Amino acid sequence: MDFAYTPKVEALRERLLGFMNEHIYPGDERYHAEQEANRAAGNPWQPIPIIEELKPLARKAGLWNLFLPHSDRVPEGLTNLEYAPLCEIMGTMAWSSEVFNCSAPDTGNMETLDRYASEEIKRAWLDPLLDGKIRSAFAMTEPAVASSDATNIESRIERDGDHYVLNGRKWWTSGAADPRCQIFIFMGKSNPDGPRHSQQSMVVVPAGTPGLKVLRPLNVLGYDDAPHGHCEVLFENVRVPVGNMLLGEGRGFEIAQGRLGPGRIHHCMRALGVAERALELMCRRLSSRVAFGKPISSQSVWHERIADLRCRIDMARLLTLKAAYMMDTVGNKVAKAEIAMIKVVAPAVACDAVDMAMQAHGGGGMCDDFPLAKMYANARTLRLVDGPDEVHRSAIAKLELGRYATRS
Numbered sequence: 065m066d067f068a069y070t071p072k073v074e075a076l077r078e079r080l081l082g083f084m085n086e087h088i089y090p091g092d093e094r095y096h097a098e099q100e101a102n103r104a105a106g107n108p109w110q111p112i113p114i115i116e117e118l119k120p121l122a123r124k125a126g127l128w129n130l131f132l133p134h135s136d137r138v139p140e141g142l143t144n145l146e147y148a149p150l151c152e153i154m155g156t157m158a159w160s161s162e163v164f165n166c167s168a169p170d171t172g173n174m175e176t177l178d179r180y181a182s183e184e185i186k187r188a189w190l191d192p193l194l195d196g197k198i199r200s201a202f203a204m205t206e207p208a209v210a211s212s213d214a215t216n217i218e219s220r221i222e223r224d225g226d227h228y229v230l231n232g233r234k235w236w237t238s239g240a241a242d243p244r245c246q247i248f249i250f251m252g253k254s255n256p257d258g259p260r261h262s263q264q265s266m267v268v269v270p271a272g273t274p275g276l277k278v279l280r281p282l283n284v285l286g287y288d289d290a291p292h293g294h295c296e297v298l299f300e301n302v303r304v305p306v307g308n309m310l311l312g313e314g315r316g317f318e319i320a321q322g323r324l325g326p327g328r329i330h331h332c333m334r335a336l337g338v339a340e341r342a343l344e345l346m347c348r349r350l351s352s353r354v355a356f357g358k359p360i361s362s363q364s365v366w367h368e369r370i371a372d373l374r375c376r377i378d379m380a381r382l383l384t385l386k387a388a389y390m391m392d393t394v395g396n397k398v399a400k401a402e403i404a405m406i407k408v409v410a411p412a413v414a415c416d417a418v419d420m421a422m423q424a425h426g427g428g429g430m431c432d433d434f435p436l437a438k439m440y441a442n443a444r445t446l447r448l449v450d451g452p453d454e455v456h457r458s459a460i461a462k463l464e465l466g467r468y469a470t471r472s
């Protein structure tokens with residue numbers, strides 16, 4: 065395995081870092097001021113101007129849709145291995161991914177549509193998503209059942225002539241509160257009596273379809289994540305044409321596996337960016353404060369912590385690159401162990417890095433004068449989104465045990 069950055073990736077990294085230094089890092093204050101202004105005006109659920117302003121610049125700089133591999137529609141899309149170091153850089157500032165049209169859940173949804181939708185659906189929804197004109201949501205998790213086991217899902221998809229009728233209550237549907245969210249990918253059971261992994265289907269539902277109601281936004285550790293939001297959404301007798309079915313009835317699980325692989329590794333790549341930023345903030349703070357007569361950074365306990373984080377971040381990066389390499393070379397399905405491993409490791413490293421950085425900042429680390437509290441809220445969700453740690457550990461253990469099953 066060769067993880068050295070190719071000249072193409074080096075050039076893109078340089079361009080991306082230049083863009084971050086020119087527009088994103090100096091724009092952070094403006095981003096938060098505009099977010100606050102929306103809240104003060106009584107409507108946090110509207111786009112933030114700086115993002116819309118920067119999107120055309122990013123596109124012009126050739127830093128657009130880099131996440132999508134092997135698509136006729138996006139010839140500039142990179143392999144997972146090529147994209148990893150770029151996604152990590154975007155991860156250093158949570159709001160920046162959208163500027164490059166590389167943010168969740170749109171990336172996973174675009175990849176799903178690109179792979180599994182009809183040409184008609186692609187023209188209607190994928191093309192405007194790739195243009196950054198609209199946003200999307202993925203509605204799988206349900207409040208009533210343990211959704212980390214997707215076979216539990218109870219929502220129904222029933223055929224009625226040339227339509228499907230959808231019923232179900234979802235929550236944690238990210239992005240549903242954004243007025244630009246024009247399309248939902250809905251997972252439900254179309255064949256409840258079929259084999260366990262062939263009961264589910266996925267259907268495309270345009271926002272505004274009668275019966276689709278966004279009920280309420282949910283907070284993440286107190287943050288509303290506006291204008292993106294994570295919402296409880298009701299689907300009540302929602303009718304969509306049969307052509308909105310992705311791939312075919314009973315193939316929802318198959319799509320979920322295909323969709324969640326790339327989504328998961330993108331989260332991990334961004335988590336590395338979070339960990340790097342936390343470590344940097346921590347080192348700078350420790351070096352700039354004096355306690356008990358010497359810089360806090362000179363206390364050996366902090367040397368231990370800094371060294372430990374540096375080792376863990378670099379190990380997590382290597383594992384991420386290996387998972388990306390495997391996805392590119394043997395496919396997402398065969399790379400499932402590596403994807404599960406990195407999904408356990410990278411969020412934990414990011415959480416621990418931010419936790420340590422908060423400790424290093426003392427009381428300051430708890431408030432919004434520093435970005436750490438928000439970074440922690442984001443990083444902590446990664447231990448749940450796209451499957452909780454335990455489920456990934458269980459998948460890794462099953463594969464490991466399976467290697468020895470026949471020998472006992």
Ligand SMILES: Cc1cc2nc3c(=O)[nH]c(=O)nc-3n(C[C@H](O)[C@H](O)[C@H](O)COP(=O)(O)OP(=O)(O)OC[C@H]3O[C@@H](n4cnc5c(N)ncnc54)[C@H](O)[C@@H]3O)c2cc1C
Nearest residue numbers: 202203204205210211212236237238445449450451452454
């Ligand atoms: C910020 C955020 C954004 C999200 N965005 C989306 C989205 O856009 N679309 C969407 O559909 N969902 C989304 N989710 C939901 C997320 O994917 C689920 O919360 C997650 O899959 C867990 O499902 P659950 O909440 O039903 O937990 P449950 O299934 O009830 O599980 C609860 C806990 O049980 C434990 N557990 C479960 N299985 C096992 C096991 N095999 N062994 C040991 N312990 C186990 C774990 O600790 C787990 O956390 C989001 C969640 C958050 C927090």
